Amino acid sequence: MLHFVIVPKKQKTDSKGIKFSKNVVIGIVIAVAVASLAAYFVINSSSNGGVPFFTPAKNNFIVAKYYQDSGYAFVSKSTTSGKKSPGASSVNPAIHITLGSVEAIHMINEDSDSGSKHNINIDEFNVHSRDLGYFESQAITFVADKAGTFNYYCSIHPEMKGSIIVE
Ligand SMILES: [Cu+2]
Known part of the structure; x- marks a missing residue:
């Protein structure tokens, strides 16, 4: 699972826009990757019928x-x-x-x-x-x-x- 972050050039010159430092952007990319991976495993933890469930058994x-x-x-x-x-x-x-x-x-x-x-x-x-x-x-x-x-x-x-x- 790859996540590309495209930062438009406009944002760099727009001083009103929210600017993220390089480290924050990397942090967000990692957080999104971890979250999607976690969701993937939760959905695939169902054992019959492929029906995802979220309630405790x-x-x-x-x-x-x-x-x-x-x-x-x-x-x-x-x-x-x-x-x-x-x-x-x-x-x-x-x-x-x-x-x-x-x-x-x-x-x-x-x-x-x-x-x-x-x-x-x-x-x-x-x-x-x-x-x-x-x-x-x-x-x-x-x-x-x-x-x-x-x-x-x-x-x-x-x-x-x-x-x-x-x-
Ligand atoms: Cu037996």
Whole structure:
């Protein structure tokens, strides 16, 4: 991205005009370049549909685990207060999302027991994480622009899957 500043000759002779010193002009050129670069990255930070968004995303934390008795599973990491019960309700939880909202899926692999890698995918929203090793995490932001019930899943372990309900 190049920015050319053309200073007309008139301006130099016009004593009423605002004169900028060379350093100020260079400063403005740099500021404009930085601002356009920042805008470029903000607009390109959208992950599905190329729709730019500027609102903070709602966070959804999900953890990949392995249980001796039940095998591989996604577990929700609720940020709301309440009892920490590792009951069946928190395994492969249904994620409820408001239509049109900006959502961030934070996936964390806390599977130290099997040592397997895990990933998370939501095909309809073009969400595909890397294969994450133990204690690796990845956050993926998307716009929930379709209503309905969709699956999130780990492509390595078919039993790791749950519903995303957008309404
Ligand atoms: Cu997995």
